[in-house]
Amino acid sequence: MTDIHERALPMTETLVAESPAVGRATIIGGPPPGAATLEARGACAWFGDRLVLEGVDLVMPAGQVTALIGPSGCGKSTFLRLLNRMHELIPGAALDGEILLDGTDIYATGTRAQQVRMRIGMVFQKPNPFPAMSIRENVLAGLKLARLKCDEKDDLVEQSLIRAGLWKEVRDRLDSAGGALSGGQQQRLCIARSLAVQPNVLLMDEPCSALDPTSTRRVEETIDELRGEVTVVIVTHNMQQANRVSDICAFFLAAENQPGAVVEQGPTRKMFENPDDPRTLDYVEGRFG
Amino acid sequence: MSGIDLQDPPTPPSPAPGAGRTKRVVTEVPSVVDRRFNAITMGAGISVLVLLLLVGAFLLIQSSDAISQTGILRFLTRTEWRTDVQPPAIGVLGLLTGTVLVAVVAVLFAVPLSVFCALAITEYSTARRRKWLIGVVDLLAAVPSLLFGLWGFLYLSDKMIPISTWLSQNLGFIPFFHTEKNASLTGSIFIAGVVVALMVLPIITSVTREVFSQTPPGEKEAALALGGTRWGMIRSVVLPYGRGGIIGGSMLGLGRALGETIAVALLLPQVPQRIGDSIHILQNGGATVSGFIANRAGADAFTVSGLMAAGLVLFIITLATNMIASVVVARSRSGAGVDL
Numbered sequence: 001m002t003d004i005h006e007r008a009l010p011m012t013e014t015l016v017a018e019s020p021a022v023g024r025a026t027i028i029g030g031p032p033p034g035a036a037t038l039e040a041r042g043a044c045a046w047f048g049d050r051l052v053l054e055g056v057d058l059v060m061p062a063g064q065v066t067a068l069i070g071p072s073g074c075g076k077s078t079f080l081r082l083l084n085r086m087h088e089l090i091p092g093a094a095l096d097g098e099i100l101l102d103g104t105d106i107y108a109t110g111t112r113a114q115q116v117r118m119r120i121g122m123v124f125q126k127p128n129p130f131p132a133m134s135i136r137e138n139v140l141a142g143l144k145l146a147r148l149k150c151d152e153k154d155d156l157v158e159q160s161l162i163r164a165g166l167w168k169e170v171r172d173r174l175d176s177a178g179g180a181l182s183g184g185q186q187q188r189l190c191i192a193r194s195l196a197v198q199p200n201v202l203l204m205d206e207p208c209s210a211l212d213p214t215s216t217r218r219v220e221e222t223i224d225e226l227r228g229e230v231t232v233v234i235v236t237h238n239m240q241q242a243n244r245v246s247d248i249c250a251f252f253l254a255a256e257n258q259p260g261a262v263v264e265q266g267p268t269r270k271m272f273e274n275p276d277d278p279r280t281l282d283y284v285e286g287r288f289g
Numbered sequence: 290m291s292g293i294d295l296q297d298p299p300t301p302p303s304p305a306p307g308a309g310r311t312k313r314v315v316t317e318v319p320s321v322v323d324r325r326f327n328a329i330t331m332g333a334g335i336s337v338l339v340l341l342l343l344v345g346a347f348l349l350i351q352s353s354d355a356i357s358q359t360g361i362l363r364f365l366t367r368t369e370w371r372t373d374v375q376p377p378a379i380g381v382l383g384l385l386t387g388t389v390l391v392a393v394v395a396v397l398f399a400v401p402l403s404v405f406c407a408l409a410i411t412e413y414s415t416a417r418r419r420k421w422l423i424g425v426v427d428l429l430a431a432v433p434s435l436l437f438g439l440w441g442f443l444y445l446s447d448k449m450i451p452i453s454t455w456l457s458q459n460l461g462f463i464p465f466f467h468t469e470k471n472a473s474l475t476g477s478i479f480i481a482g483v484v485v486a487l488m489v490l491p492i493i494t495s496v497t498r499e500v501f502s503q504t505p506p507g508e509k510e511a512a513l514a515l516g517g518t519r520w521g522m523i524r525s526v527v528l529p530y531g532r533g534g535i536i537g538g539s540m541l542g543l544g545r546a547l548g549e550t551i552a553v554a555l556l557l558p559q560v561p562q563r564i565g566d567s568i569h570i571l572q573n574g575g576a577t578v579s580g581f582i583a584n585r586a587g588a589d590a591f592t593v594s595g596l597m598a599a600g601l602v603l604f605i606i607t608l609a610t611n612m613i614a615s616v617v618v619a620r621s622r623s624g625a626g627v628d629l
């Protein structure tokens with residue numbers, strides 16, 4: 001009894017004390033409000049001459065959580081990096097197909113990568129806060145980098161940290177260094193930093209793989225609270241996590257010496273309970289991979 | 290519960306932690322290969338140290354004549370250098386002033402240029418252009434100082450006159466930028482500094498480049514993923530990370546600049562700065578320790594001894610600068626910012 005109470009209490013407190021009481025701080029020049037639909041059409045990716053991803057068609061509906069699952073090396077990270085134009089930063093990397101953000105191709109000529117990345121945020125596998133900056137500067141780093149203006153910076157810092165589930169732990173030391181936090185806190189700081197730009201889509205590449213179970217749960221809660229406000233695409237190797245947090249699930253697979261591709265996609269419940277492809281069932285039940 | 294008396298029961302004296310234990314000595318017998326390698330590397334390291342000590346000792350012995358006759362304090366604080374009077378009056382301060390001024394001008398020019406060079410190499414180049422650029426900068430390092438000096442003397446000196454004129458006319462209110470009427474603008478500390486800047490550019494570039502290239506890729510990606518431009522990423526990630534390297538590289542460059550001989554020997558008239566006279570960096574004048582030595586070598590025994598003393602001072606200053614610089618560079622590798 002006591003045990004359950006003690007565990008349940010922080011969660012309710014979280015919801016009461018950390019849900020943003022007031023509206024969003026407005027950012028001038030930032031992304032348009034609300035979640036956006038992301039759609040890949042025939043997406044292919046090369047590293048040099050090696051085709052690692054071929055013909056991916058996938059709709060990531062606005063405000064929903066899409067999980068990308070599949071064994072190591074099948075191109076999940078590569079696909080994710082196609083979605084916000086991080087792929088092109090690697091020398092020799094090439095791509096084909098279209099990535100539509102609310103119907104507009106993000107690779108269309110004349111579209112700047114910075115503009116795209118501002119609307120489609122990214123959280124990396126390894127927490128990467130800016131160690132020389134304070135916690136508050138870290139949260140506001142996106143504004144500075146994308147040259148956006150905000151008149152209510154304090155509100156923005158608070159709201160972003162609340163949404164990332166970190167506010168209570170750091171509100172007394174916003175001016176201490178971002179690198180001095182624990183790994184789990186650093187990852188949530190990175191989430192807050194991405195959210196501060198108020199993106200339409202948030203990409204997460206195995207955001208919990210370096211975290212302890214408690215921090216993992218906090219991040220999952222955060223993802224849950226973002227539902228409806230931001231489109232989330234998450235890569236994960238943790239099947240329970242995919243099952244818990246996602247609405248849509250896509251299973252990537254690469255046969256030996258073949259480029260990766262999506263084998264099956266659909267509502268998470270169906271993917272985990274009665275998928276069409278036997279390989280999907282094998283994978284989600286942990287029989288290979 | 291309440292029946293128990295509140296007095297603590299007497300605790301038995303507990304032994305201090307670790308009492309009665311001795312530390313085991315762990316011995317490791319290195320293999321023959323390791324021992325030989327150790328001996329060779331140790332030998333090389335020690336011989337460098339011995340060489341350094343020998344140079345210091347040589348300078349000390351050679352200069353003892355001049356220093357004992359002049360007195361160390363007077364030698365360090367006097368500016369004139371006269372061996373034609375009895376007793377001879379020699380002091381190193383005028384030379385040191387010129388040396389430091391030339392080095393500072395050089396570093397002020399070289400650091401921004403080097404940082405941009407390093408950024409061009411690490412952040413704005415494809416793999417092929419990177420190799421090419423590194424090669425060009427290394428080539429610059431391979432040019433003998435004498436050639437820089439000749440080039441500065443024969444070519445650059447005249448070409449710099451308009452710049453010197455402009456600076457003195459528009460910024461003459463800044464103390465050092467003032468020039469006297471009708472003063473010649475060639476052979477100035479400013480020009481010497483510019484030439485020395487070219488000589489120290491490669492070392493500053495290669496130190497800063499090395500540090501920049503160690504910037505954690507995760508942080509760079511984070512900055513780009515937030516919608517930053519490349520330049521924004523450099524400002525918020527690469528430069529803060531490389532700050533220690535920039536400071537250390539500049540100091541290494543300063544150490545190098547302090548000793549640059551030939552260029553400055555050719556360029557400056559080698560008249561030591563006098564205390565009380567105002568400093569003019571834009572007009573003809575000035576002397577540096579190394580240039581002065583190069584000009585006067587081969588004079589009578591006492592002058593040579595005095596030159597050795599000046600050399601000793603330069604040796605100590607350069608050594609100290611380099612040592613501080615390497616500490617700064619080494620500390621900057623850890624990624625934390627370095628405060629000086």
Ligand SMILES: Nc1ncnc2c1ncn2[C@@H]1O[C@H](COP(=O)(O)OP(=O)(O)OP(=O)(O)O)[C@@H](O)[C@H]1O
Binds near residue numbers: 047052073074
């Ligand atoms: N920078 C790169 N240069 C060359 N090949 C790469 C590069 N990054 C990834 N690859 C290759 O692309 C393929 C897909 O890699 P990717 O990182 O997308 O896999 P993943 O599904 O994310 O795997 P994991 O689950 O282990 O993270 C792999 O075969 C990998 O070897």
Ligand SMILES: [Mg+2]
Binds near residue numbers: 076077078205
């Ligand atoms: Mg991956």
